[in-house]
Amino acid sequence: MTPGNIEDMTATVPRPSPVRPALSALRDRAWRLAELVTTPLLPADYLDMVSPLRAGADLRGRIVAVQPETRDAATLVIRPGADWQRHVPGQWVRIGVDVDGVRMWRAYSLTSQLDRPDGCISITVKAIPGGKVSNHLVHRTTPGTLVHLDQAAGEFVLPSPLPAKALFVTAGSGITPVMGILRNYPELSDSRADTVVVHSAPTADDVVFGSELRVLAADGRIRLVEQHTDTAGLLDPAGLAALVPDLAERATWACGPVGLLEALEEHWAAAGIADRLFTERFRPTVVVAGEGGTVTFTGTGTTLEADGATPILDAAESAGVLVPSGCRMGICYGCVLPLREGAVRDLRTGEVTTAVPGDGVLVQTCISAAAGACSIDH
Amino acid sequence: MTVLQKKDVNPIEHLAPEDVELIGKELDEIRQGVIDTRGEADARYIRRVIDVHRKIELGSRAVLLASGFPPAWVLGTIGLSVAKILENMEIGHNILHGQWDWMRDPKIHSTTWEWDMASPAEQWKHSHNELHHTYTNVVGKDNDLGYGIMRVDEDQPWQPWHLGQPLWSFVNACFFEYGIAAYDLELAGNLATKERRSNPQFRADARAVLRKIGRQVRKDYLVHPLLSGPNFLSTLAANFVANLVRNLWSNSVILCGHFPEGVETFEKKSIDGETRGEWYLRQMLGSANISGSAAMHVMTGNLSHQIEHHLFPDLPSNRYAQIAPKIRDLFDRYGLNYHTAPLPKQVASAWHKIIRLSLPNGWLEKTNRRNLPSQLVTLYRVTTGKPKVRRRLLKEMAAA
Ligand SMILES: Cc1cc2nc3c(=O)[nH]c(=O)nc-3n(C[C@H](O)[C@H](O)[C@H](O)COP(=O)(O)OP(=O)(O)OC[C@H]3O[C@@H](n4cnc5c(N)ncnc54)[C@H](O)[C@@H]3O)c2cc1C
Numbered sequence: 065m066t067p068g069n070i071e072d073m074t075a076t077v078p079r080p081s082p083v084r085p086a087l088s089a090l091r092d093r094a095w096r097l098a099e100l101v102t103t104p105l106l107p108a109d110y111l112d113m114v115s116p117l118r119a120g121a122d123l124r125g126r127i128v129a130v131q132p133e134t135r136d137a138a139t140l141v142i143r144p145g146a147d148w149q150r151h152v153p154g155q156w157v158r159i160g161v162d163v164d165g166v167r168m169w170r171a172y173s174l175t176s177q178l179d180r181p182d183g184c185i186s187i188t189v190k191a192i193p194g195g196k197v198s199n200h201l202v203h204r205t206t207p208g209t210l211v212h213l214d215q216a217a218g219e220f221v222l223p224s225p226l227p228a229k230a231l232f233v234t235a236g237s238g239i240t241p242v243m244g245i246l247r248n249y250p251e252l253s254d255s256r257a258d259t260v261v262v263h264s265a266p267t268a269d270d271v272v273f274g275s276e277l278r279v280l281a282a283d284g285r286i287r288l289v290e291q292h293t294d295t296a297g298l299l300d301p302a303g304l305a306a307l308v309p310d311l312a313e314r315a316t317w318a319c320g321p322v323g324l325l326e327a328l329e330e331h332w333a334a335a336g337i338a339d340r341l342f343t344e345r346f347r348p349t350v351v352v353a354g355e356g357g358t359v360t361f362t363g364t365g366t367t368l369e370a371d372g373a374t375p376i377l378d379a380a381e382s383a384g385v386l387v388p389s390g391c392r393m394g395i396c397y398g399c400v401l402p403l404r405e406g407a408v409r410d411l412r413t414g415e416v417t418t419a420v421p422g423d424g425v426l427v428q429t430c431i432s433a434a435a436g437a438c439s440i441d442h
Numbered sequence: 443m444t445v446l447q448k449k450d451v452n453p454i455e456h457l458a459p460e461d462v463e464l465i466g467k468e469l470d471e472i473r474q475g476v477i478d479t480r481g482e483a484d485a486r487y488i489r490r491v492i493d494v495h496r497k498i499e500l501g502s503r504a505v506l507l508a509s510g511f512p513p514a515w516v517l518g519t520i521g522l523s524v525a526k527i528l529e530n531m532e533i534g535h536n537i538l539h540g541q542w543d544w545m546r547d548p549k550i551h552s553t554t555w556e557w558d559m560a561s562p563a564e565q566w567k568h569s570h571n572e573l574h575h576t577y578t579n580v581v582g583k584d585n586d587l588g589y590g591i592m593r594v595d596e597d598q599p600w601q602p603w604h605l606g607q608p609l610w611s612f613v614n615a616c617f618f619e620y621g622i623a624a625y626d627l628e629l630a631g632n633l634a635t636k637e638r639r640s641n642p643q644f645r646a647d648a649r650a651v652l653r654k655i656g657r658q659v660r661k662d663y664l665v666h667p668l669l670s671g672p673n674f675l676s677t678l679a680a681n682f683v684a685n686l687v688r689n690l691w692s693n694s695v696i697l698c699g700h701f702p703e704g705v706e707t708f709e710k711k712s713i714d715g716e717t718r719g720e721w722y723l724r725q726m727l728g729s730a731n732i733s734g735s736a737a738m739h740v741m742t743g744n745l746s747h748q749i750e751h752h753l754f755p756d757l758p759s760n761r762y763a764q765i766a767p768k769i770r771d772l773f774d775r776y777g778l779n780y781h782t783a784p785l786p787k788q789v790a791s792a793w794h795k796i797i798r799l800s801l802p803n804g805w806l807e808k809t810n811r812r813n814l815p816s817q818l819v820t821l822y823r824v825t826t827g828k829p830k831v832r833r834r835l836l837k838e839m840a841a842a
């Protein structure tokens with residue numbers, strides 16, 4: 065169930081009336097005339113000064129509210145630009161914010177209800193100790209701030225028809241995509257539904273969306289199990305099986321720390337029901353780091369030294385090279401660039417990819433580190 | 443540094459090689475200090491300058507739609523001149539240096555920026571950032587030294603055609619952006635032989651320049667005047683004047699940077715195996731600053747801090763003023779001359795040098811009101827004389 069299915073979209077676009085092409089031709093001509101006047105800038109550069117959220121602009125959003133959730137988490141309500149397309153609950157959005165003057169992009173799950181009357185969307189961010197973007201968003205962002213956005217993406221979504229029995233296993237900020245789902249599928253929490261949410265957090269106060277979840281549970285619409293790890297210890301598959309004895313009968317969506325997700329995947333695979341488990345990771349599982357090397361970007365001519373643990377994407381950005389990026393954890397392929405020569409190591413598997421001159425092997429820079437000298441086309 | 447050592451007073455005679463490396467280390471520390479503190483305030487600064495430029499540019503062009511009305515013409519022309527200067531100097535030059543790349547904003551990045559200038563950003567970056575900043579003031583390597591058309595050092599043999607140097611320097615100043623485009627293209631060299639003329643890279647570059655010029659010219663001399671309707675001609679004139687003002691201004695600022703009397707030039711051989719400290723030292727001795735108000739610094743794109751800029755070409759321009767006292771202190775401690783003076787003085791000094799070097803060595807120094815007639819006769823003879831005569835006369839003039 066991916067969004068923006070091409071056929072769906074074209075089917076719903078009304079046939080253009082004959083006036084439309086004439087109008088749009090006129091608009092194109094006006095635009096080209098404007099370009100003649102603004103060169104070497106573009107008309108958009110001037111329009112951005114007054115109307116950064118207009119249709120046709122690079123996708124941006126304006127933060128309209130920052131609502132504290134727990135002591136280290138907050139929900140940011142964002143008015144997206146006119147070209148924002150409706151997302152599917154459970155998906156995430158990439159947001160670019162300027163932290164200390166430096167543009168940084170991170171992915172955050174959408175937690176808002178679709179089609180809010182005010183047209184806004186929301187994300188909920190948990191500040192990670194030492195985390196640059198998360199701390200900035202939670203503690204130092206003020207309403208009015210302009211941020212940069214991408215369209216929503218992600219596969220952590222529900223099928224249609226909805227499962228009769230669902231289980232959501234979350235930990236920490238992993239509750240966010242699940243909250244985005246629960247808020248948009250009232251069917252999951254009506255009287256006939258059988259939905260279980262198992263959430264783990266250090267204490268009751270650390271549960272993001274705690275009161276909202278507890279109201280749903282008190283009304284008998286979901287079964288909520290909170291595991292407070294400060295007192296009850298970490299959640300593990302055995303503990304989970306004890307809490308939810310019928311988990312094999314359920315379709316399960318899990319989001320949380322890498323360790324938890326891996327344990328769950330193993331457990332589900334061992335039980336032969338791996339196809340009933342859907343997981344969402346917020347960061348890649350890094351297994352190895354080897355020797356680094358010199359990375360050369362052939363287009364810009366930039367050369368930099370990168371250690372074997374730093375993704376080439378991060379190394380390039382620190383050196384001021386503009387490189388494409390996406391989820392930053394190896395799932396979206398938004399960061400792919402051709403490896404012209406040399407070797408890189410996949411940080412998740414340790415696998416080394418080599419290219420001889422002329423090859424141009426496509427590599428994901430966000431999860432690849434230099435494994436010796438390498439040159440990348442960009 | 444052979445050229446320096448030949449001078450009567452060698453400005454670096456008192457420095458031991460260890461001193462030079464210590465200077466380098468101190469400069470590296472100053473540089474790191476700025477890098478460690480680059481942040482939101484700097485980002486706000488450049489965005490603000492860009493915003494102000496766009497408002498002035500748009501406002502002036504709007505006012506010029508009524509350019510038939512003299513006050514509108516004056517106001518619009520002043521505004522547009524200021525806008526064009528800001529755009530080229532504090533914004534374009536510095537962004538193309540990569541001074542703002544650390545912000546990772548694709549809209550303010552050296553790889554995406556294009557400017558209001560005949561030379562396309564790509565070509566200018568090559569000749570300016572890679573050649574001029576690497577080979578600063580090395581005669582025969584740094585084309586910025588006289589753009590290949592001038593005599594910039596006593597050691598270059600004088601030729602009669604150098605007499606025209608003040609004139610074509612002035613013409614070059616008026617049409618500076620085209621001069622730069624021509625020299626980024628290495629036009630003279632590339633047109634010289636048939637083989638070089640038909641080099642595909644040169645042809646592609648030349649086409650890019652022509653396209654760029656086409657767009658600029660169409661904007662300033664066709665579309666904007668047309669939009670002014672009955673004021674076509676007066677808007678065209680306003681745009682011409684604004685371009686002229688911008689060209690003369692940027693040429694003056696650039697002359698001040700490396701041309702005033704007392705700024706050192708270097709020999710090709712002198713930079714072989716140059717250490718980082720020596721490289722820094724060459725930048726220190728080969729650049730000159732302009733003193734003045736904050737507004738003047740912005741209008742020169744902070745090239746008024748040419749010394750700081752040449753030491754650290756990729757640090758944000760708004761920081762040069764901040765580190766200038768430290769740099770000056772370093773000059774003082776190592777007994778070096780921190781070359782700085784107000785704009786009129788530096789411009790006059792640069793032009794004095796242009797004129798002095800257009801004449802045979804020693805001629806200007808020795809000429810006064812009384813001996814002017816006889817000096818003119820000598821000049822005539824050296825200009826028209828056979829090579830042998832010329833060599834003898836040049837030697838006499840330089841010796842006396
Ligand atoms: C698809 C997707 C959806 C996401 N949704 C959300 C969401 O809804 N809410 C949310 O708060 N975050 C979410 N994240 C994580 C988010 O994108 C950032 O990674 C997180 O905010 C940390 O960024 P930072 O700049 O603060 O940390 P950085 O400055 O990048 O990292 C600082 C340190 O923290 C470590 N670190 C990075 N990420 C994590 C993490 N997730 N947990 C623990 N340590 C980490 C790093 O290794 C580093 O040592 C999502 C990530 C992905 C890929």
Ligand code: FES
Nearest residue numbers: 390391392397430
């Ligand atoms: S950024 Fe998504 S795969 Fe690399």
